[in-house]
Amino acid sequence: MIVGGGTAGWMTAAGLSHVFRNSGISIELVESDQIGTIGVGEATLPHLRFFNERLGIDEAEFMARTSATFKLGIEFRDWARIGDAYVHPFGDYGRDLRKVAFHHYWLRAHQAGREGRIDSFSLPVMMCEAARFGMPSADPRSVMSSFSYAYQLDASRYAAFLREYAEARGVIRTEGKVVDCALTAEGGLVDFLRLEDGRTVTGDLYIDCSGFRGLVIEQALKTGFEDWTEFLPCDRAIAVPSRMTVENVPYTRATAREAGWQWRIPLQHRVGNGYVYCSRFTSDERAREVLMSNLEGEALADGKVIRFGAGKRKAQWVKNCVAIGLSSGFLEPLESTSIYLIQAGITALAELLPTRDMREADIGEFNRVMDLEYERVRDFLILHYHATERDDTPFWDYVRTMPIPDSLAYKMELFRKTGTVVQYKDGLFLHPSWIAVYLGQRVVPERYDPRADGVSEVDLARMLSEMKSMISGAVDALPTHEDFLRQYCPPEMA
Amino acid sequence: MTQGTASHDILIVGDTIEAWLAAACLARMLRKTSRQVSILPSPQSAGTPGVVALPPAMAELHADLSFDERNLLRFCRGSFRLGTDFKGWQGDDSSFVLSHGEPVSSPGEGALHHYWVHAGGKGGDYSAYIVEALLAAEGRFAHSEPGAAGEPAPIHYGYHLQAEEYRQYLKRAALHYGAALVAGDVDRVETAVGGGMLDRITLRDGQAVAAALHVDATGEGHLAGQLGGGGWTERGVGPFTHFATGSGATGPLGLETVIASETSLVVDVPTTGEGGRTVMTTGPGGIAPLRTGQRTPWTGNSVSIGASACRLLPFGCASMSVALAGIGKLAGLVPDDGAMAIASQEYNRGMGMALARLRDEQEMHLALAAQPWALPAERMSPENQRRLEQFRSRGRVVTFDDEALTAAEWAALMIGHGALPERIDPLAQALPQADAVSRLAALREFAAGKAARYPMQKDYLAAAGVLAPALGEGVA
Numbered sequence: 001m002i003v004g005g006g007t008a009g010w011m012t013a014a015g016l017s018h019v020f021r022n023s024g025i026s027i028e029l030v031e032s033d034q035i036g037t038i039g040v041g042e043a044t045l046p047h048l049r050f051f052n053e054r055l056g057i058d059e060a061e062f063m064a065r066t067s068a069t070f071k072l073g074i075e076f077r078d079w080a081r082i083g084d085a086y087v088h089p090f091g092d093y094g095r096d097l098r099k100v101a102f103h104h105y106w107l108r109a110h111q112a113g114r115e116g117r118i119d120s121f122s123l124p125v126m127m128c129e130a131a132r133f134g135m136p137s138a139d140p141r142s143v144m145s146s147f148s149y150a151y152q153l154d155a156s157r158y159a160a161f162l163r164e165y166a167e168a169r170g171v172i173r174t175e176g177k178v179v180d181c182a183l184t185a186e187g188g189l190v191d192f193l194r195l196e197d198g199r200t201v202t203g204d205l206y207i208d209c210s211g212f213r214g215l216v217i218e219q220a221l222k223t224g225f226e227d228w229t230e231f232l233p234c235d236r237a238i239a240v241p242s243r244m245t246v247e248n249v250p251y252t253r254a255t256a257r258e259a260g261w262q263w264r265i266p267l268q269h270r271v272g273n274g275y276v277y278c279s280r281f282t283s284d285e286r287a288r289e290v291l292m293s294n295l296e297g298e299a300l301a302d303g304k305v306i307r308f309g310a311g312k313r314k315a316q317w318v319k320n321c322v323a324i325g326l327s328s329g330f331l332e333p334l335e336s337t338s339i340y341l342i343q344a345g346i347t348a349l350a351e352l353l354p355t356r357d358m359r360e361a362d363i364g365e366f367n368r369v370m371d372l373e374y375e376r377v378r379d380f381l382i383l384h385y386h387a388t389e390r391d392d393t394p395f396w397d398y399v400r401t402m403p404i405p406d407s408l409a410y411k412m413e414l415f416r417k418t419g420t421v422v423q424y425k426d427g428l429f430l431h432p433s434w435i436a437v438y439l440g441q442r443v444v445p446e447r448y449d450p451r452a453d454g455v456s457e458v459d460l461a462r463m464l465s466e467m468k469s470m471i472s473g474a475v476d477a478l479p480t481h482e483d484f485l486r487q488y489c490p491p492e493m494a
Numbered sequence: 495m496t497q498g499t500a501s502h503d504i505l506i507v508g509d510t511i512e513a514w515l516a517a518a519c520l521a522r523m524l525r526k527t528s529r530q531v532s533i534l535p536s537p538q539s540a541g542t543p544g545v546v547a548l549p550p551a552m553a554e555l556h557a558d559l560s561f562d563e564r565n566l567l568r569f570c571r572g573s574f575r576l577g578t579d580f581k582g583w584q585g586d587d588s589s590f591v592l593s594h595g596e597p598v599s600s601p602g603e604g605a606l607h608h609y610w611v612h613a614g615g616k617g618g619d620y621s622a623y624i625v626e627a628l629l630a631a632e633g634r635f636a637h638s639e640p641g642a643a644g645e646p647a648p649i650h651y652g653y654h655l656q657a658e659e660y661r662q663y664l665k666r667a668a669l670h671y672g673a674a675l676v677a678g679d680v681d682r683v684e685t686a687v688g689g690g691m692l693d694r695i696t697l698r699d700g701q702a703v704a705a706a707l708h709v710d711a712t713g714e715g716h717l718a719g720q721l722g723g724g725g726w727t728e729r730g731v732g733p734f735t736h737f738a739t740g741s742g743a744t745g746p747l748g749l750e751t752v753i754a755s756e757t758s759l760v761v762d763v764p765t766t767g768e769g770g771r772t773v774m775t776t777g778p779g780g781i782a783p784l785r786t787g788q789r790t791p792w793t794g795n796s797v798s799i800g801a802s803a804c805r806l807l808p809f810g811c812a813s814m815s816v817a818l819a820g821i822g823k824l825a826g827l828v829p830d831d832g833a834m835a836i837a838s839q840e841y842n843r844g845m846g847m848a849l850a851r852l853r854d855e856q857e858m859h860l861a862l863a864a865q866p867w868a869l870p871a872e873r874m875s876p877e878n879q880r881r882l883e884q885f886r887s888r889g890r891v892v893t894f895d896d897e898a899l900t901a902a903e904w905a906a907l908m909i910g911h912g913a914l915p916e917r918i919d920p921l922a923q924a925l926p927q928a929d930a931v932s933r934l935a936a937l938r939e940f941a942a943g944k945a946a947r948y949p950m951q952k953d954y955l956a957a958a959g960v961l962a963p964a965l966g967e968g969v970a
Binding site for chain 2: 019020021022023024025098099351352353355359361362364365368410413414417418420422423424425426446447449450451453454455456
């Protein structure tokens with residue numbers, strides 16, 4: 001029984017209906033048309049491609065139906081210093097040589113004053129700057145294999161698209177507003193849900209996709225919330241769509257503002273905008289003023305204030321209830337992780353879905369996996385705020401000097417002293433992502449790997465020059481992002 | 495450092511396999527840089543085992559060192575290693591081969607083992623789906639399938655080498671790549687005030703040497719034992735307290751055999767030379783005491799690698815996996831003065847995980863044995879307990895950072911010892927059992943057909959000239 005529609009609910013319904021087709025498991029989703037959805041995460045990460053592929057979704061049709069554009073990364077403006085800009089790309093920098101990461105070679109040349117920014121060695125960054133797009137290659141010898149891509153999409157349309165998909169595969173949708181959750185007398189398990197009109201719905205396993213409220217996981221089961229606002233103090237957002245007035249670019253933009261940051265997400269038919277801010281440092285009125293004065297095109301709505309708090313549920317799976325989406329936790333959309341965390345929850349649940357009984361071993365494993373996902377995303381987000389030189393507003397001065405988790409302090413120190421990125425197997429952001437944000441936020445290593453000296457200066461200069469030429473040549477051969485979209489997934493396909 | 499002491503950038507101390515391997519790797523890696531790698535081969539190694547088993551990752555490292563594989567095997571009278579045969583672990587005559595390979599395919603979207611369990615005993619031996627396991631059991635080998643259409647899948651292999659020859663081979667390589675030899679015997683090791691840093695090593699001839707970074711590859715922790723915080727923690731892996739080594743292994747080339755009894759483990763490692771046999775006993779039936787344990791590997795300006803850092807039970811690729819992990823991590827963290835503290839912290843963090851995962855592998859074998867000495871499951875690491883619990887519960891293979899085994903290898907290990915999932919992936923469950931059985935039979939036939947096309951390893955080695963006498967051959 002899935003409680004709540006929206007992106008989380010329908011992604012869960014679609015994912016589980018596909019994985020458990022022919023298994024005899026019946027899936028029901030209860031939602032109310034009266035309750036609006038947050039429409040979380042218009043910008044996504046490359047993992048969503050694999051989710052859609054596994055469901056057998058045709059990419060061009062999906063993009064046309066959701067007014068999606070391609071996304072090669074996120075541009076950060078004014079974060080470390082006012083006037084700075086960098087892209088966190090979905091792809092590698094250069095190519096590693098003799099088991100030494102490329103950025104050490106770049107650093108050697110950079111320290112000697114022979115190379116400028118590392119961006120020139122990233123194909124997706126260069127594609128972003130040229131507003132061009134092409135599909136990646138599966139041939140590892142091709143420079144076009146060095147990147148991945150995600151989508152910028154209309155999340156409400158995506159939920160509707162997946163609803164159609166899920167219902168076609170047997171998911172039952174029940175219209176109704178859940179007003180009460182009854183627990184069993186023995187064990188305190190979720191027994192049934194009562195709807196506003198008096199009907200009841202029941203299931204063996206309840207998947208709470210009810211959003212921030214956590215209708216089942218929190219309101220009924222009192223799971224508790226782990227508050228991370230000490231590290232991620234932004235607690236409000238205003239979202240406003242605007243008319244598209246400039247060329248459509250294949251990236252999301254996050255611009256630092258006086259008490260937070262503003263997003264810009266270009267879709268095919270409009271631009272999604274929003275201001276994530278901290279209410280301790282600015283008012284709702286001032287935030288709205290900042291957002292509206294920084295729109296590129298005409299606003300298409302007034303925008304309402306959304307309140308949230310960073311953190312996660314103390315457990316995502318309790319008894320016979322699993323929380324997925326905003327009911328499981330919230331991390332601001334700075335790195336477009338909301339839909340990814342939904343996907344991670346679905347994947348873990350699919351692997352651990354109870355068959356005959358609910359076992360503590362499965363519950364513990366699900367919570368372990370999801371805790372790891374949340375914590376590693378958390379550290380990555382904090383890095384953006386804390387690694388700044390800005391002290392021009394009280395907000396930036398606070399985040400610059402605030403205490404940070406020991407795990408992040410260690411990662412930053414290691415990179416600063418040795419250029420080494422802490423490695424881990426599980427977790428979302430890998431080497432290139434950390435390198436992009438470290439360097440973009442001016443966390444520059446004091447030294448490079450001594451093995452990088454194993455290449456002569458002449459060879460290194462030639463190698464770097466060839467890489468740059470190869471990348472710029474590849475970019476020049478690509479169509480513009482707009483032309484690619486027009487040809488690949490025009491609105492009339494929808 | 496005391497005045498009058500000869501100083502080095504990186505000084506490796508020891509005459510062990512790991513000492514020379516570290517010297518070869520670091521010297522090659524840093525040969526065009528300003529860092530000099532030196533080696534003081536002392537104390538002379540008295541306890542070199544007869545044979546060593548090298549994990550598949552060593553093939554890649556050898557390639558980095560530009561080793562000619564045929565030359566290496568000829569010189570070290572070695573063979574290609576494909577896996578280990580565990581005999582008698584369940585207290586009967588059952589056995590299974592744990593190879594370095596993965597199943598050829600799966601009957602559906604889920605992992606093979608779910609369908610194999612679903613077949614309810616009609617799926618044959620689990621190892622029958624893994625080409626490397628089939629080759630190992632039959633003594634066959636080639637780098638890839640002879641006559642295969644298209645690009646053939648490579649075989650995953652390690653090596654079995656005569657240890658002394660391998661040490662000599664590495665020594666030549668290290669010197670070839672420019673490692674500077676420091677002649678002399680260690681007399682005493684002195685620490686700086688406070689005991690956290692090595693000050694100098696005095697040799698028997700009165701000379702003194704020191705380095706910015708010392709690498710303790712003595713096998714016994716001769717340097718680390720002098721440092722505060724570098725103490726050895728005895729942590730037994732199972733009840734084996736004594737051991738003895740000798741030669742005369744039997745069995746197919748490429749297949750290590752570990753035979754369990756109520757009081758011992760007998761490990762046979764065949765090579766094209768004498769091979770090696772190790773006997774571990776639960777009492778003083780062996781000759782020497784068997785020490786297992788580890789220390790914090792990097793303290794101050796000294797980093798321990800290999801047996802100086804960690805000793806596990808001598809079966810599988812344990813000792814060389816420990817050495818490889820240490821050298822691999824050190825290669826990425828060779829510090830200068832300003833980064834010693836954070837580099838050591840990261841090294842110890844990474845090695846802590848890597849050694850824990852290597853220990854997990856051995857502890858899982860011991861915990862799943864049906865022998866009087868079996869390790870109680872609750873004495874395994876929390877990670878291993880979760881791994882076994884999840885696998886038994888629903889066939890989920892949990893892996894962690896710095897794993898020594900792949901998920902498929904873990905599944906094969908647990909199944910081999912009889913740990914079976916109570917429930918399986920619903921995707922596999924949805925397939926009618928008869929379909930699962932027939933698809934599995936087809937996969938076994940496919941794997942067996944592939945394996946049958948491989949030559950016997952002895953013939954393969956002979957054709958490659960590996961079995962020819964090696965006289966005065968060099969490296970690379």
